[in-house]
Amino acid sequence: MRIIAVDDEDLALEGCINAIKKTEPDATVEGFTSGKKAIEKAEDIKPQVAFLDVEMRTDNGIDVAKQLQEKNPKINIIFVTGYSDYMQEAFAIYASGYIMKPVTAAKVKAELEHLRFPVEEDAEQHTNKLKVHTFGEFEVFTPDGVPLDFVYSKTRELLAVLIDANGAMRTFNQIMEKIWQDEDDAGSHRSYMRNLFADMTRIFAEHNCSEALIRRRGEAAINKAFFDCDYFDFLDGKKAETGFVGEYMNQYSWAEPTLGKLVQLSDDIW
Incomplete structure (x- = not known):
């Protein structure tokens, strides 16, 4: 599922995105503090769902919704606001839903379960998965089993950090502290x-x-729907099938805390 969220207040936007990710961890979620920027990027993102703050300092959520609908008449618009005054106007443009702030995972879940327009899954998310091995040495392969040819060796480690995060967002500072953990700066x-x-x-x-x-x-994550990964399978309960024998991303010392958690979780199958 491709989702965008628009709110000109950074904390409110972060809260909305976090609630969405808790509800739909495999979704692609992009946040914007500007309605204009969201409209510009919509052509590339092709969002299926949009969470829009109704009243922003420089944008009006109703107007942003209308422009998004011009690009995709079947986009699901879910308005987010601290006021109920706009409810009638929101539904006049056939919005999918309406959330009163604060945004919570429960509220998001309720709206996503009753979308106006059904969301079709992208075939590519299921047929073009990259294959990731984390138990032992970290390796990444194409769907055909060919190792990915990154220009920089650190690109592979960057991906390893994001895989280790299990789909959660990581700040650039958090990423750099792992990749260059032995350096003072x-x-x-x-x-x-x-x-x-x-x-x-x-x-x-x-x-x-x-x-x-x-x-x-300032943040990045991976969309888990694009990866066939032993680590993800293990966390999803397929422990025995993954062949985990106490090794995880052996070449990266920063992965040791995760290894400890995996060993602890493995106690019931050893």
């Missing part, structure tokens, strides 16, 4: 990390997995 590599993201974006696009990487201001 890990933050000095911010410009280099942009090259790593560009490398990852390029190779994902080459393999029809452009939406596998989720980025927003």
Whole structure:
């Protein structure tokens, strides 16, 4: 599911996105503090659901909704607001739903379960999955089993950090502190990390997995729907099938805390 959220208040936007991710962890979620920017990016993202703050400082959510509907008449619009005054106007444009702030996972879940227009799953999310091995050495392969050819070795480690996060967002600072954990000033590599993201974006696009990487201001995550991963399978309860024998991303020392958790979870199958 491709979802966008628009709110000009950073904390409110973050709260909305977190609630969406708790409800739909496999969804691609993009956040915007500007309705204009959301409309510009809609052509590329092709959102199926939009959570829109009704009244913003520079935008009106009703107007943003109308412009999104011009691009896709079957987009599900869910208005988010602290006021009930706009409810009649919202439903006049055939909105899918209406949430009163604060946004919670329960409220989001209720709206996503009753969308006006059915959301069709993207076939590519299920047929073009990248294969990821984390138990032992970390490796990434194309759907045909060919190792991904990243320009930088650190790009592979960047992906490893995002895989380790299990679909959760990680700030750029958190990522750099892992990749360059032995350096006193890990933050000095911010410009280099942009090259790593560009490398990852390029190779994902080459393999029809452009939406596998989720980025927003200062943060990044992966869309788990694009990966066939032993670590994800293990966490989903398929422990015995994964062949876990106490090894996890052996080449990365920062992965040791996760290894400890996996060993603890494995007690019931050993």
